[in-house]
Amino acid sequence: MAAPESGDGNNGAARMVTLISSDNTRFEVEAAAASLSQTLQLTILDGGGGGGDGIPLPNVDSATLSKVLEYCIKHAPAAANGGAPNATAVDRAELERFDNEFVNIDQSVLYSLIMAAHNLEIEGLQSLVAKKVADMIKGKSPMEIRRTLGFPDPTPEEQAEMNAHMLEYGWAYE
Amino acid sequence: MAATIARDKRRRLEEEEEDHISRLPDAILGEIISLLPTIDGASTQILSSRWRPLWRSAPLNLDLHDRPLTRKRIPFCDISVILSHAGPGRRFAIPKHYLERNENPMAILDILLQSPALDNLQELEFHCGYDELQLLPASLPRFSSTLRVASIGGCIFPLDANGISALHMPLLKQLSLSNVSILESSLYALLDGCPVLESLLLMQYIGCTRIRIASGTLRSIGVVISAPNLYILGQLPVDNPRIEFGTTTFQGSHVINSITAVNHVKVLALTHINLSLDVVIDIMKCLPRLENLYIKMAKKCNEKIYVKVPQLTL
Structure with a gap:
């Protein structure tokens, strides 16, 4: 089991963790990105998910997990800055553009994404997908x-x- | 009966196959519904028996400002949806254009306010229009122990100050009165009944010629006088107002008398036709703690502008 690194790997190579989808696909991702999930955060802080172990996610299939991780990787730097007070207007606009495009998806994908966001407790993604459905209903x-x-x-x-x-x-x- | 059950079963199976969003757990659907503008949220009850209870289980936030008048929806009629909500009420806001079109706006408002959906209401905002002032709704006192924010417009307050004192509002922090008719004594009785009031806004026509307010809790006010914690002095809705801060007296924008400085006012807005640099400096001398000063030059008529400000630079 990998020892927890200080500073989330800012000094040198970033610490990686492995997530395993319900259909047994392994995803290697930076710990900082995976930690956007409240559910995974504690396990990762405890040093879990490193080396050959991997964290199994029996409720999330590989297609959905890949989509979820796309969101986490994009949002991790801003989240590391404490909700992006240092972010420039350009960064924020870029994230907003990404978010809008990100939820422009088929409804079955959106459904799986909503369920995954709640299971993994990824706050930003939860509000993004809820807002998307609300916008579909509005008016x-x-x-x-x-x-x-x-x-x-x-x-x-x-x-x-x-x-x-x-x-x-x-x-x-x- | 058996046929109905069989059909329901078949329909449930169909829903599971085809209806993705509707399959979401109630908690998530409730969260989505709570993001919707009020009427859209209420309309989700019509979708299916599964969706019907979701909107009703969340606290009612009925703000009709966000409800556009479209040809698809019959104005006003759909407000009856609130009568079907189980409550409690959090906020009820009904703008002027809803009420003023009706023959008897106050009767309608009173019926709505009596709805159990609004029990324990915390925020209330209504305006009955400018044409004809309406007597304050009789059902208002039922919210007096829970209201935190109240905005009342187009109303006549009861002439009897005893009627007002029934409005003891121990939690009210913000009060806004716009285009109302209220006796000076009634206003004092009203304010006496609001022991934690922090913000008072008096706008447009207020039916009294002189107002003296003594308050230990007010932090923001739209027509003033002796409020020790006052730090915002808004635009005064009268010409040439006489304002007293302790020993300092202003008449219009002129300092009549100033023995001690007014230390609490940090924000001042001046809108005046004949504003001169001397006047502004006089006022500023009396307000040593002033942090923000807003000046708006008003036009007296379209053709001529009566502003006398010789190169005012601050």
Whole structure:
């Protein structure tokens, strides 16, 4: 087991940890990036995940983990600066551009990402994906939201119930 | 009945296969809903029986400022959604354009305020419009023990000061009155009932000609007088106001009398038609702790500008 290094590897090569997805793919990543996960942080501080050990993540598949780590690697430097008070406007704009593009994804991927962000407790990613879904809902009629979020077509009974509620809540028919 | 259960089962299976976002745990969906503007959040109840209880289980934050009037939605009618919320209420804000269009705005407001969804309300903001002042809603006292922020507009306060003293608001920290009619004695009774008030804003028409306020808690005020902790003096809503700070008296922007300096005021805003450098210097002499000074030159009419400031540089 690797001994914990001081300064998170700022002096010399950065300390690396290995994460193992549910389908047994190994990801080697800088400890600083993986530590964005509150869930992993303590294990990593204890020196876990180094050498041949690896930290198993039975709830996260490799496609999702690779996406999660893409986020962590991008955000780790800013997080290391204590929430980026030193970051320049250019850095912040670049992160924002990255975030917007990052969540421009298929809904099934977004779903897995939301679940992973909560399992791993990555705060920034949690709010990013929640905001993305909120933006998908905002300003839409109930039928539009159902279509957007991929609800199955309502049965005639459900449709009648929805119509009654829409009337009650003051929605005009489209 | 059996057919319904079978159908529900089939539908659940379909949802599991196709409906990704809807499969998220309730806690995460609730978090997403709490990010939505009020009406959008309330509308999620219509989506399905699974989504129906989610919005209702979060504290109600009904702020209609964020609700655009679109042709898709019938104005005002959808506010009835609040009647279906289980409460407690955190904030209720209803802007002027909602109420003033109605024949009897106060009756509508009163019905809404009586809704159990607003029990234990902490922040209340409403304005009944400029056209015709409305008597203060009768249901207001039911929030008096929980309100922390109140903004009241377009209202007549009861003429009887006893009616006001029913409004004892032990937690109220911010009070804003805009375009209201209130007797001087009633205003004092109101302020007496707010022992921890820190911010008072009096805007537009306030139905009294003279106001004297004595307060040990106020930190910010929009019309002043003897408030020892005062540090922001906002724009005064009257012409040529007479203001007394202890032994120092201002009439309009002129210093009438100054024996001791006013040490607490750090921020001062002056909007005046005939502002001269001498006047500004006189005022500044009385306010040695002044940190920020804002000056706005007002136009008296479109054609002519009556500003006399010989190269004011500060």
